[in-house]
Amino acid sequence: MLKSYYDGIEWYDYLIFLVYNCIFTYLLYSLGDVFFNIAKKSLRIFLLIFQLYFFIIITDSFFNFLPYIYDSQYYSYMISSGQYPQTNPENVIVLYYLSLFIGLISLNNPIIYIFINIAIYIIALFTFLKSWRTIFPNNYTAVEKIFPFLCLLFPAGLLYNTAPLSEAYILFGFALFFSGFLKFFYHKKWLPLITGSIILCAFRFQLLYFVLPVIFFLALYRLKTNYMVKSALFISGITLVFLIFRFIIVDEPFTAEKLAELRNxxxxxxxxxxxxxxxxxxxxxxxxxxxxxxxxxxxxxxxxxxxxxxxxxxxxxxxxxxxxxxxxxxxxxxxxxxxxxxxxxxxxxxxxxxxxxxxxxxxxxxxxxxxxxxxxxxxxxxxxxxxxxxxxxxxxx
Structure with a gap:
């Protein structure tokens, strides 16, 4: 059965898709060349990724060979209708409000939404590279040569960026968080870390459980004090996490049986x-x-x-x-x-x-x-x- 987000595609829609292809290719080239300062050969590989994914989506609209991903129905519905799917978890509420804006850009077309996602994914890869160059300039030339080829061969990148999903935004948020992580660890700059953390958690709220401990340990690591104070803060932090888990998340005796029940x-x-x-x-x-x-x-x-x-x-x-x-x-x-x-x-x-x-x-x-x-x-x-x-x-x- 053909995927629901391919329903109603007319012949002239493919002409519109080609126009969007040209626009996104130009924007990605300009961003990669001017803002991210990526070498021309590497930039061509990233643009090849965009073109490859574009071609696969167009081909899939005829032959339906890509696997169907269940979550795609939620994002397809949000883009095409402008409404929030009531059966969807609340952790995509930010993406819903973002989809109202993206819906205007994409003409409320889920296929064009996928093209936007691919462009965001490529920008996320640009961001990873730029953060690497900032911290590891001696290693950057080698990474810049090989990393784009690895991205081209990355099967999960193809699988989860050729359907109307949210992976591109989460990876973009993670790239910003990673950039902030490196800048704080090596240069003690707080703002990029906080900004990246907020954006990442906005796209997927559950990542707060990952982000907060990382920020805590980074702050503890960079704190200029003796080991006794650091140890006390570390124990206090672990105790606080335990209490939050016990009295807010679980709200019952902290037993193996209760944790098994939560998982099941x-x-x-x-x-x-x-x-x-x-x-x-x-x-x-x-x-x-x-x-x-x-x-x-x-x-x-x-x-x-x-x-x-x-x-x-x-x-x-x-x-x-x-x-x-x-x-x-x-x-x-x-x-x-x-x-x-x-x-x-x-x-x-x-x-x-x-x-x-x-x-x-x-x-x-x-x-x-x-x-x-x-x-x-x-x-x-x-x-x-x-x-x-x-x-x-x-x-x-």
Whole structure:
């Protein structure tokens, strides 16, 4: 069955799509060249990503080969009708108000909304690169050469930016947050971190649980005081989080059974591909299961907890292979990467633990791990460029 957001496309709509293609291509080229100062060769790769995604969407409107993503119905409805879907969770309320403005730009057409999303996604990638150049200028040339190619090969980028979804905005918010994180850690600049945090959490409110601890630990790390005071503040912060979780979120005795009940309640309305029904009777049960939840987060769509044929979801399977290759490069160059990019590794690890233990859907795991995969792409781009240069020298000899 053809996806609902393709309904009603007329022949002249494709001419309008081509006009928007030209507009967005020009805007992306101008932004990349003037504002982000990206090298021409790298910029062409980013523009190729936009054109490739554009072509795939147009082709999919005829042959319907891309997988249908359930959440796309919400955003398609918001753009085409200008109304908020009552069945949708409240965490997209900011995107709803944003969609009123985007609806004007896109002529209330979900397909043009997808093109806008792709442009936002490309700008997010620009932002990641610019933040890298600001902090790691010596490593930037190598990263600028390889990172665009990795983005071109990124299956999750294709899967979740060729449907009317919100991933592009979340990645843009994460790119701003990441830029602020680096600027505060290395240059003690608060404003970019706070701005990026607000924008990121506006697009996905649940990320507040990720952002607030990061800000707290950064502030603690940069605080000019002795270790006794820092230790006291650290313990106070952990206690505060515990109390909030106990009396506001759970509002019941903080037991393994209650936490299992909370997780299982979320799973009941999570649709297809859910995993990880909990039966915890002790905290040791919870810890051992969470280790497997993190593994499932990394390995999705390979099944650990449910029966699923990964070959039936080829793009998610390709994304796993792509992620595995990146992780292999990271492991092989771990010493160098750890020395130069320790804060980024710790940020990615915290994200992995936080969202790996709270995830419960194979397909959502792929979407939600996209930010840390992009961070791994940035960290491994330098070693990859060095490898290609060595091979080139050997070939010339």
């Amino acid at each position: 309640t979320n799973l009941e309305n999570a649709g297809q591909y859910v995993y990880g029904y909990a039966s915890w009777h002790s905290y040791s049960d919870m810890v051992s299961d969470n280790i497997f939840y993190i593994a499932q987060f990394i390995l999705s769509p390979l099944p650990i907890f449910i029966t699923h044929n990964p070959a039936s979801t080829p793009l998610p399977l390709l994304d796993l292979i792509f992620t595995f290759l990146l992780l292999a490069i990271l492991v092989l160059n771990f010493k160098t990467i750890f020395i130069h990019f320790k804060p980024i590794l710790l940020l990615a690890l915290f994200y992995l633990i936080l969202f790996g233990t709270s995830e419960y859907s194979l397909m959502d795991a792929i979407r939600h791990r996209m930010p840390i995969v992009i961070l791994v792409m940035l960290m491994t781009a330098g070693p990859l460029e060095n490898y290609f240069q060595r091979k080139k020298l050997q070939h010339n000899e």
